[in-house]
Amino acid sequence: xxxxxxxxxxxxxxxxxxxxxxxxxxxRPSRLLDGRAAAQFEPVGGSVIASGxxxxxxxxxxxxxxxxxxxxxxxxxxxxxxxxVDGESLTFASRDGSMVYACDGGxxxxxxxxxxxxxxxxxxxxxxxxxxxxxxVICRDRRRRPVAYAFVDPVAGARWIGVxxxxxxEIYEVLAGLPVRVATVRGIDLxxxxxxxxxxxxxxxxxxxxxxxxxxxxxx
Amino acid sequence: xxAFVAMLAAGFALSGVTGAQAYHRFWANCxxxxxxxxxxxxxxxxxxxxxxARYEGYQWGGGCWNYDEVDSYPDxxxxxxxxxxxxxxxxxxxxxxxxxxxxTWRDGRYYWRALRNVHGPYDAAAFRDGNGAPNHVVAKATxxxxxxxxxxxxxxxxxxxxxxxxxxxxxAKCEACGTNxxxxxxxxxxxxxxxxxxxxxx
Numbered sequence: 001x002x003x004x005x006x007x008x009x010x011x012x013x014x015x016x017x018x019x020x021x022x023x024x025x026x027x028r029p030s031r032l033l034d035g036r037a038a039a040q041f042e043p044v045g046g047s048v049i050a051s052g053x054x055x056x057x058x059x060x061x062x063x064x065x066x067x068x069x070x071x072x073x074x075x076x077x078x079x080x081x082x083x084x085v086d087g088e089s090l091t092f093a094s095r096d097g098s099m100v101y102a103c104d105g106g107x108x109x110x111x112x113x114x115x116x117x118x119x120x121x122x123x124x125x126x127x128x129x130x131x132x133x134x135x136x137v138i139c140r141d142r143r144r145r146p147v148a149y150a151f152v153d154p155v156a157g158a159r160w161i162g163v164x165x166x167x168x169x170e171i172y173e174v175l176a177g178l179p180v181r182v183a184t185v186r187g188i189d190l191x192x193x194x195x196x197x198x199x200x201x202x203x204x205x206x207x208x209x210x211x212x213x214x215x216x217x218x219x220x
Numbered sequence: 221x222x223a224f225v226a227m228l229a230a231g232f233a234l235s236g237v238t239g240a241q242a243y244h245r246f247w248a249n250c251x252x253x254x255x256x257x258x259x260x261x262x263x264x265x266x267x268x269x270x271x272x273a274r275y276e277g278y279q280w281g282g283g284c285w286n287y288d289e290v291d292s293y294p295d296x297x298x299x300x301x302x303x304x305x306x307x308x309x310x311x312x313x314x315x316x317x318x319x320x321x322x323x324t325w326r327d328g329r330y331y332w333r334a335l336r337n338v339h340g341p342y343d344a345a346a347f348r349d350g351n352g353a354p355n356h357v358v359a360k361a362t363x364x365x366x367x368x369x370x371x372x373x374x375x376x377x378x379x380x381x382x383x384x385x386x387x388x389x390x391x392a393k394c395e396a397c398g399t400n401x402x403x404x405x406x407x408x409x410x411x412x413x414x415x416x417x418x419x420x421x422x
Contacts, residue, residue: 066349068411069372099372109325110353122345122372124299131299132280137341138324138351190322191252193341217301219281219309220343220373 028168029085033105038085041171043206044162050084052173061090064103064117073101080175085165087139087147087183088116091176093125100125102181104149106139121149123179129153130179135195135216137188148188148195150216151179157203158210164198171202193218246292247304250284250337255330261319262422263366270317270366270377270390273334274400277307278392283316284308284337285399296395307399308339310375311347313392314368315340317377318417320354327353327418344375348413360407360414367416369406375415376404 028046032038038048057077062070072094079092088105100123108118118139123130133150141147152161154174161172161180172180187196197214277291281301285308286292293305308316316338319329324341332338342352348370350357358367368377369389376391379401389404406412 066345066372066413068348068413069345071410108351109323110351111325112350112353119351120345120349121343124373132301134343136343138346190341192337193322193339215302217281218311218339218341218343219299219301220311 032083032085033088034083036083041160041162041169041206043202044169044171046167047162047169047171048085049171049173050082052080052082052175054078054176055081057092061092061101061103061120063114064090064120065101066120069101069120069122072096072099078176080178080181082172082181084170084172084183086141086170086185087149089149089181089183091178091181093178098125099123100130100151100179102134102136102149102151104136104139104147104181104183106141106147107144108138109140109144119149123151125179128177128179132219133214133216134220135193135218137190137193137195137218141185145185146188146190147183147185148197148216149181149183150195150197150214152182152197152199152201152214153179155201155210158201159204160202160206162200162202164200169200245304246279246306247282247284247337249286250335251333253333253336255319255321255332255336255338258319258329258331260421261329261417261419263364263420264422266317266319266366266377267379267390270313270379271401273308273313273317273392274390276334276399277305278309278395278398279303279305279307279312280309280395281312281339282306282308282337283312283332283339285334287334291398294395294398298395305395308392310392311342311344312339313390313399314347314375314377315342317366318354320352320417324352329419344370345372347375347415348372350415354418356416356418358414358416360412363407363414363416366420367414369404369409369412370415371406371409371411371413376402376406 090103123134276285296303376389379390380388392399
């Protein structure tokens with residue numbers, strides 16, 4: 001059900017929420033989305049390590065993946081589960097290794113998807129490299145802010161991916177030979193369905209390999 | 221110098237969009253005008269809108285074209301929004317044809333002019349799954365004119381039903397094939413689901 005006719009009251013509510021909200025800006029957060037204490041990546045001051053682990057898929061993506069996609073993914077496939085400060089995701093490859101899927105966490109503003117997943121994306125793989133970042137700007141966080149998700153292709157030798165946030169850097173570990181699904185609430189342009197991620201890639205001991213901006217647009 | 225070149229190459233790799241990021245070609249003609257809020261939206265008007273986009277090309281991540289019947293920048297490298305060529309991609313064409321909002325919770329009707337460069341927040345998989353207030357999943361058997369068939373990677377709208385198993389589909393298919401009407405068998409393809417737009421007024 002759409003909400004266009006409720007716009008004025010929704011806008012008023014948003015103002016009230018914004019007025020009562022507070023917090024959220026600057027500084028290193030002490031906890032991840034699931035409440036766990038946030039560890040720091042020693043080589044990068046003021047950083048937060050997003051939780052990342054490799055699990056068996058084992059039906060874990062059933063709540064977000066459509067039936068045709070589920071048929072393309074082996075039930076015993078490895079998936080990477082990530083929980084960060086702004087978002088959470090699952091990443092896994094298709095049975096033949098030609099596609100990569102991600103389940104993106106958050107609130108569906110249209111109210112038609114249920115937590116924890118608000119969207120699923122699929123990207124075409126060229127080896128271990130995804131051809132397009134598969135930007136997703138549909139999801140909202142618990143404070144109803146837009147959350148942008150995108151894939152980052154690790155460069156050779158990269159073990160950690162850093163994404164600049166307001167006042168800290170969120171660090172994602174490269175796992176399972178898959179592109180790394182990162183999330184941010186910063187640099188999102190909903191009017192043009194684009195987002196910019198300031199990304200730094202590090203080797204295993206935290207030496208900076210490359211730094212730049214990932215400009216992503218919703219596509220396909 | 222070698223270090224500079226290496227870092228430049230690594231930077232492009234990092235961006236995921238390669239050197240084509242620097243292109244500013246057809247999009248220089250495009251605008252950011254707001255859409256016009258409409259109270260009506262008919263299927264035959266949607267047919268006209270999509271039909272007029274034929275021959276105007278295809279651009280990954282794009283949503284801007286004119287009406288000169290020519291793709292101004294054909295054969296760009298695939299899957300690179302940074303090439304900034306003419307045309308929509310599959311989901312961008314559907315978004316504009318279906319008069320949708322960039323806010324997924326709005327189900328009103330928003331008319332976007334051809335040269336308004338907008339793609340919308342939905343990729344093909346989001347349409348297939350019925351994401352967003354204006355969209356919903358429909359049974360493929362009953363999908364009619366200007367409903368659509370979507371997979372995880374592509375969406376095309378039914379321009380006309382066929383008696384022979386397939387449909388005439390209007391779609392932005394690829395750089396090489398552009399935007400056009402093609403005979404397709406998405407209706408019988410298990411990778412595709414049916415999807416529709418709420419709110420047709422005729």
